[in-house]
Amino acid sequence: MRRKAKPTYGGSLAFKIGKYLFLIVAFVFFAFPLYWMVITAFKPEQEWTAFPPLFFPAPPTLKNFYEGLFLMHGLKGIMDSAIIATGNMALTLSLGMLAGYAFSRFRLGENLAFFILSQRFAPPAAFAVAFFILFDKLGLLDTYIAIILAHTTFNLPFAVWLMKTYFDGVPRALDEAAMMDGCSPLGAFFRVVLPISTPGVIATGALLFMFSWNEFLLALFLSRTAVTPFVVLIPKFYGGHDILYGVVSAVAFLASIPPIVIITLLHKYLVRGLTLGYVKGV
C-alpha cells in the first residue's frame, strides 16, 4: 500500500515552475541583504562608495574589523552587550524556572497567567521613560545593572512561560515518585525535574540571551558613555556625512553571529516562546 502514489500538492508543470520561481525570488529577497552586509564588511575603503557597486569584494580585507573593533570601540560594545545579555539571562532564567515550575504543577488561576503574559504586549517606550527617571534618581543611569533590570520586563514573562510549557512535558509521576521517596517539592524540582529538563533550560537561556542582546530602545534610553551595547553604536556609526560603511557593517556582522547561531540551532524552541504556547506541534 505504501506504493500508492503519494498525493502531492499540485502536480502540474506550471504549478511546479511557479513554486520554484517563488522559492528563488524569496530566497534572493531574504538572503541577499544579509550577503550585502557581509561583503560590505570585507570591502576595502575605496569600494564602499564605488559605482557601479561591487557584488564581491576585491580583494577582501580585514581592515574594517580591526578598525571597528579596536579604533571605534566595537569590541567594547560587543563585550557590553555580552555582559548585559548574560546578566539578564542568569536573572530571568533562574527566577523564570522557579515560577514556570509553579505554573506547571499548581493551579494558579488564569488571571495570574494573563497578568504575566500581558507584559509581552506593553510597548517598551512606556517603561523606558519611567526607567530613565528612576535610574537617574538612583544614580544607576549608564550602568549594566540598569539595562539588565530593564530587559527583565520582557524576558521574565518569556522565561516563565517557556519553562512552564517545558515542564508541562515532564510527567508529574516523576515528581510524585521523588516526593514519595522523601523529597520536598523543591527537592523534587532540583533533583529530578530540573536535571532531565536541561535541554529546555539551555534553549530557553539562549533565547533569553538573544532577546536581551538585540534589544534596542531601552538600551538607547539607559546608556550614555560608560556602557555602550553594540546596538547603540550602530546608529552612531551610521549617520552624519562620512558613513564608514565597511566598518559599521563589520561590527554589525560580528555582533549578529551569536543570534544567527542561536536561531539556526534552536528555532524549534522559539515557536513555543513566540506564540506563548498557543501553537503546538514540532
Place this chain on the structure above:
Amino acid sequence: MPRIRKKKNYTRKYVLILLLPGLILLVAVVIFPFLYTLWLSFLRWNLRFSWAKPHFIGLENYKNAILSDPRFYNSLEKTFYLMAGAVPIELLLGLGLALLFHTGFPGKRITMPFFLIPLALSGAVVGLIWGLIFVLTYGPLDYIFQVTGIWRFVFGGRVDLLISHPMGCIITADIWQWTPFFFIILLAALSSVPKDLMEAAMMDGASSTQAFRYIALPMLKPAIAVALIIRMIDVFKTFGVPFVMTKGGPGYASEVVSLYIYNEALQYLDIAYAATLSVIVIVIIIVFLNAFMKAFRFKFTGGG
C-alpha cells in the same frame, strides 16, 4: 479534615517560595515603573528647564495630546500605515513559505536558516542592512534599478527612495524581518495537521487546493490568529528600523509612534509628555487587542 488542610498549606508554602522572587522582580520592574509612568503623565516636567520643578497639572497633557498635537496623530497614522502595509504581506509570504517547506523540496535543510535569520537580528542591524541596500549610488538597489530600467518605467526617474518613499522602505525592511515569524509559526502549525486526513480527502477526489482550503486552513486558523495578534501589537513597538534607517524623516514622514515618544523624551526632554503619549498608546493597544480577539473569537485561556 486536618490532613487535607495540612496538605493545602504545604502546597501554598511552596507555591510562594517558587513564585515570590519572580513576582517581586516583576512588581519592581513592571508594575512600579508603569504606575510611575502614569503619575508622570499628570505632571508638567521638562528636563530642559531644570529650574522648573515638576508640578501637577491633571489631565492637561492628555488634552494637549488628543486635541492639539498633529504630530502625534501623524505618528499613529504612520504606525497604522506600517501595520496595513507590512502585516498582510508577511502573513501571505510566511504562509507560502511554510507550505513549500512543509511539502518539501531539494535543498530544504540548507536554505531553511536563510529564511529565519532576519528574525534573529536586532532592529538596529536590520535598519542598517536595509539602509545599505537603499542608499543612492553606493547601494545595489540603485544600480539594479538603473540597469533594469525600473527607475524609468516604475518611478519615472531616479529618486532617493529613503526620502521619496520612507514608509515604503520601512515596510520592506519590516517584511524582511518579520515574514520569518509567520513562516516558523505556520510551519510548526502545519506539522500538527494530520497527514492522513489530507491524504484521505485527496483519495476521495479532493484536489490539493481543496484539501488545503477545507482541511489544513481551518486547522491553521488559531495559529494565524495568534501570530496576527502578536505582530499587530508588535507594530506599535517598531523602533530600530526607522530610527537607524530614516530617523523618522524626511520631516516626520516616517515617524512611527515609538520614535515620536523617544524624540519627546530624549530630544525635547519633555518627560511628562512622553509618558502621557505612552499611556495613550497602551490604551490604544488594549482597545485594539480586545476588538481583534472578539473578531477572531479568541480567548486567553492560559495556553501551554
